[in-house]
Amino acid sequence: MIQTLAFYLFAVLVIASAVMVITARNPVHSVLWLILAFFNGAGLMVLVGAEFIAMLLVIVYVGAVAVLFLFVVMMLDIDFAELRAGFVKNFPLGIAVALVLLAELVLGIGAYQAGALQLGEPSGVGAPRMGESNIESIGALLYGKYLFLFETAGIILLVAMVGAIVLTHRPPKTQRGHQNISKQNQRRPQDATVMKQPPVGQGVEL
Amino acid sequence: MSYASSFYFTLPEVILSLSGLALLMVAAFAGKASARIVTILSVAALFGAGIFTAHLLSDPAFALGGDAFSGVYRMDAFGSYAKILIYLATIGILMVTQRYFDSTGEYRPEYPVLMIFGAVGMGMMVSAVDLMTLYLGLELSSLSSYVLASYARSDGRSAEAGLKYFVLGALASGILLYGMSLVYGFTGATDYLSILAAMSDGLSGGMLFGLVFVLAGLAFKISAVPFHMWTPDVYEGAPTPVTAFFATAPKVAAIALLMRVALDPFGAQVDAWRQIVIFSALASIVVGALGAIGQANLKRLLAYSSINNVGFILIGLAAGTQAGAGAMLVYLAFYVAMTLGSFVAVLMLRDGEGRQVETLADIAGLSRSHKGLALCLAVMMFSLAGIPPLMGFWGKFVVFRAAVDADLILLAAVGIAASVIGAFYYLKIVKVMYFDEPAGVVAGKGDAASWVVLALTTLFVSPLGFLLTIWLGNWTNRAAAALFFAA
Numbered sequence: 192m193i194q195t196l197a198f199y200l201f202a203v204l205v206i207a208s209a210v211m212v213i214t215a216r217n218p219v220h221s222v223l224w225l226i227l228a229f230f231n232g233a234g235l236m237v238l239v240g241a242e243f244i245a246m247l248l249v250i251v252y253v254g255a256v257a258v259l260f261l262f263v264v265m266m267l268d269i270d271f272a273e274l275r276a277g278f279v280k281n282f283p284l285g286i287a288v289a290l291v292l293l294a295e296l297v298l299g300i301g302a303y304q305a306g307a308l309q310l311g312e313p314s315g316v317g318a319p320r321m322g323e324s325n326i327e328s329i330g331a332l333l334y335g336k337y338l339f340l341f342e343t344a345g346i347i348l349l350v351a352m353v354g355a356i357v358l359t360h361r362p363p364k365t366q367r368g369h370q371n372i373s374k375q376n377q378r379r380p381q382d383a384t385v386m387k388q389p390p391v392g393q394g395v396e397l
Numbered sequence: 398m399s400y401a402s403s404f405y406f407t408l409p410e411v412i413l414s415l416s417g418l419a420l421l422m423v424a425a426f427a428g429k430a431s432a433r434i435v436t437i438l439s440v441a442a443l444f445g446a447g448i449f450t451a452h453l454l455s456d457p458a459f460a461l462g463g464d465a466f467s468g469v470y471r472m473d474a475f476g477s478y479a480k481i482l483i484y485l486a487t488i489g490i491l492m493v494t495q496r497y498f499d500s501t502g503e504y505r506p507e508y509p510v511l512m513i514f515g516a517v518g519m520g521m522m523v524s525a526v527d528l529m530t531l532y533l534g535l536e537l538s539s540l541s542s543y544v545l546a547s548y549a550r551s552d553g554r555s556a557e558a559g560l561k562y563f564v565l566g567a568l569a570s571g572i573l574l575y576g577m578s579l580v581y582g583f584t585g586a587t588d589y590l591s592i593l594a595a596m597s598d599g600l601s602g603g604m605l606f607g608l609v610f611v612l613a614g615l616a617f618k619i620s621a622v623p624f625h626m627w628t629p630d631v632y633e634g635a636p637t638p639v640t641a642f643f644a645t646a647p648k649v650a651a652i653a654l655l656m657r658v659a660l661d662p663f664g665a666q667v668d669a670w671r672q673i674v675i676f677s678a679l680a681s682i683v684v685g686a687l688g689a690i691g692q693a694n695l696k697r698l699l700a701y702s703s704i705n706n707v708g709f710i711l712i713g714l715a716a717g718t719q720a721g722a723g724a725m726l727v728y729l730a731f732y733v734a735m736t737l738g739s740f741v742a743v744l745m746l747r748d749g750e751g752r753q754v755e756t757l758a759d760i761a762g763l764s765r766s767h768k769g770l771a772l773c774l775a776v777m778m779f780s781l782a783g784i785p786p787l788m789g790f791w792g793k794f795v796v797f798r799a800a801v802d803a804d805l806i807l808l809a810a811v812g813i814a815a816s817v818i819g820a821f822y823y824l825k826i827v828k829v830m831y832f833d834e835p836a837g838v839v840a841g842k843g844d845a846a847s848w849v850v851l852a853l854t855t856l857f858v859s860p861l862g863f864l865l866t867i868w869l870g871n872w873t874n875r876a877a878a879a880l881f882f883a884a
Contacts, residue, residue: 339407339466343521343533346414347540350514353421354544357507358559 194238197302200295201234218267222260227288229253234299243325403465406453406472409446409480410520416442417513424506432506433495439509440491443516447484450477454872462879468588469527473879476524478726478872479653482733483519486645487512489737489854492846493744494638500751501551508548512642515541519650526661528577528587531654535573535618538647539566545642546635558634565617565627573614579607580662592662600666608663612673615658618651621711622680625704629688632700637753640696641740644703645733652710652729656722659714660880667717674715675808681708682812686819695743695755698822699736702781705819706732712812713796716803723870723877724799728792730869731858735780735789738854742774745843745851754838757826762835770843773855775827780858782823783816788862 208231211224229252236245323331333341389395404411420435420442453459454477462473491509498504518537525531543566547559581587583603584595596604617624632640659670685705692698710732713725746754746763754760764771780789793816800809843851856862 336467337469337529339403339469340529340533342414343517343530343537346417346514346517347533347537349418349421350511350537350540350544353507353511354540357505357511357544358547358550 193298193305194302197295197298198235198238200298201231201238204228204291204295205231205235218263219260222256222263226253226256227292229256230292231295234295237299237303241325243329402463403470406463406465407470407524409450409453410517412446412449413442413513413517413520416445417510417517420506420513421510424510427506429505432504432508435506436491436495436509439513440488442513443484443488443491446516446520447481447488450480450484453477454481454875460875464526468590469530470521470524471526472524473876474872475653475657475726475876475879476520478876479523479649479729480520482649482730483516483523483646486649486733486737487516487642489741489850490638490642490645492850493641493741496844496847497636497638497744497753498549500753501549503549503551508545511541511544515545515642516646519646522650523653523657525654525657526589528581528592531658532570532574532577535651535654536570538650539570539618542566542643542647545639546631548639549636552634552636554634555636558631561627561634562631569614569617569624572610572617576607576610576612576614579603579610581607583607589657589662593665596663597665600669605669608666608669609673611658612655612670615651615655616677619648619655619707620704621677621707622684622704623677625681625684628704629692629697629700632703633694633697637696637740637744637755640699641737641744644699644736644740648703648707649729649733652707652725656714656725657880660717660722664881671715671717674711675805678708678711678715679808679811679815681705681711682815682819683708686815686822689819689822692822693757695746695757695760695826698757698826699739699743702739702819702823703736706736706781709793709796709812709816712800712805712808715805715808716799718799718803719877719881720802721796721799722880723873724792724795726873726876727795727869730873731780731788731792731862734854734857735777738773738851738858739777739781741847741851741854742770742777745770745847746839747841748838749840751841757829759836759838760826761829761833762837763830763839765835766837767839770851771830773851775830776855776859778823778826782820784820786860788858788860791863791866 205228208224208228212221212228215221215224229248233245233248236242236248387395416438420438423431423438424435453472454474459472460474462471462476464471491512494508495504498508515538518534518539518541521530521534522538525534543559543563546562547556549555577587580592583601584592586592586595600608613624617627620628632643635643659667659674663670681704685701685703685708689698689701689705692701706728710725710728713721713728715721716724743755744753746760748754748759760774763774776787780787783790783793797809797812800806800812857865
């Protein structure tokens with residue numbers, strides 16, 4: 192019972208916060224809604240008994256989103272004074288979100304204690320091996336059956352990295368505004384200036 | 398499954414990946430000066446992988462093929478045949494590339510390395526018997542392609558082409574992935590055999606949605622109408638050797654992938670996808686033929702020509718028979734030779750200052766100043782138009798015969814009628830080269846490597862190519878049979 196309740200709570204919140212991610216006008220708000228969506232996704236994973244994936248979701252995605260958040264803040268021109276101005280007005284909403292998260296935490300732990308949610312009969316390669324933890328099962332698949340694909344994923348990341356460097360990296364000599372101080376100091380007035388005495392009525396010939 | 402046999406079957410990919418990694422280190426430490434040697438070594442690696450693939454193809458011990466890594470990858474005659482085509486096309490392009498970048502000095506050793514990794518991805522695409530292998534291979538080849546499209550950094554058009562290709566390619570990948578997730582959700586499996594088994598009992602609505610999305614995503618990759626809009630822009634903007642690459646190797650891989658997906662996992666539901674393929678084939682032929690007529694840029698024109706050819710190839714798929722699949726493979730071999738030859742000929746057109754010439758007006762009267770080049774280009778154009786003594790006719794003929802045998806007479810008739818429209822602009826190029834007043838823009842000679850590639854492809858599509866059709870027919874029959882082995 193408690194699992195079903197928790198499932199619907201998490202599922203509704205995932206969808207609601209995903210909608211908010213794309214409808215929020217302020218990018219910082221978008222990012223915060225995204226974090227909420229990931230937390231609820233992690234809650235769903237806990238419910239089906241995939242603790243490892245849930246932890247990954249929190250650590251990798253929420254962690255990455257924190258970094259993304261920094262990028263957004265650095266790249267966009269956001270007036271933080273203006274953001275803080277609505278603090279009192281938005282205080283009730285903030286408290287509400289915090290309370291929902293607290294309730295989820297309690298429900299999630301309660302549901303986890305009550306055992307994993309049975310969505311269906313696991314079969315085939317999807318079935319966890321008896322007596323093995325999540326991590327062991329994933330490891331056995333990832334480095335056994337899916338070894339070839341796992342290595343390929345590595346090469347895809349390598350190609351992405353090489354591509355980014357190939358397209359953006361410029362050799363140092365093309366940098367502009369580079370100051371050569373010794374060359375400047377070696378320069379003498381007679382190299383840089385010429386004396387001319389133009390006749391009256393004619394222009395200077397250089 | 399034993400790891401030894403798995404690695405043996407995937408050895409072409411392993412060879413290429415390891416050479417790619419090693420050459421990347423050479424590129425990183427030796428810098429730009431190593432571009433030439435890295436290119437030569439890349440060609441050697443591709444050649445080695447090709448030789449090994451030919452060994453797998455010809456050794457009777459592997460005639461039935463074999464699964465690697467518990468059924469995510471399958472080595473068989475079909476995959477080996479497509480891989481040899483891919484490797485040959487990539488080798489041809491690597492041979493003609495360096496001269497193109499000479500004028501801008503932008504040639505760097507990362508270029509051949511990216512092509513090698515692209516070839517790894519394409520090899521995986523044609524050997525995939527699992528949706529995950531399919532997707533990873535596709536992404537590996539697409540990612541290298543996006544980078545290669547915008548490789549000429551000083552050219553704004555190249556950057557635009559890369560960005561367009563990337564955004565639209567990402568959209569297509571998303572559609573494909575969504576379709577695959579639906580197929581997985583409704584059949585409960587990602588490997589082709591289980592999907593086939595699950596679909597044999599009938600097609601549920603979700604499976605149908607998944608199938609349509611998968612086909613739409615793949616249609617984008619082979620630039621079949623109505624997912625062809627990116628092709629002319631990307632082909633025009635990308636550096637010419639890269640365009641030649643896009644029109645040959647990735648297209649072979651994507652078409653082979655589409656064949657395997659349509660005939661293996663979705664093979665029980667031919668009626669569900671046949672009408673989609675028939676529409677796409679006809680629309681591609683017509684749009685490719687009509688769109689090319691007004692084009693002044695040779696690369697844009699060849700882009701429409703490749704859309705047109707994809708339409709003809711899809712006619713073979715619409716037949717849904719083993720003969721149809723064999724005909725597609727025959728057509729693919731000639732298509733690669735014709736496209737590669739045409740692009741190499743365009744690559745060799747440069748003006749007195751070594752700049753690339755790519756408009757139709759510039760090649761007016763080419764036959765007076767450059768007899769050999771004009772002759773080769775004319776042979777390619779006649780062959781693409783399907784004029785009988787040349788091999789382009791043979792490719793069209795086998796495809797239409799397969800369609801007629803499968804009772805798709807109307808499709809074949811419309812296809813033949815539309816190929817007459819297509820002949821117009823191919824013949825226009827020949828007319829401009831031979832009968833117009835010389836424009837005198839093209840100057841200078843091509844380099845030896847380009848001439849070798851051009852001469853070989855011209856010989857292949859010339860009537861002399863008939864000497865090879867015995868082997869070609871034998872290989873394509875075995876390859877097509879491998880596709881129907883599971884069904």
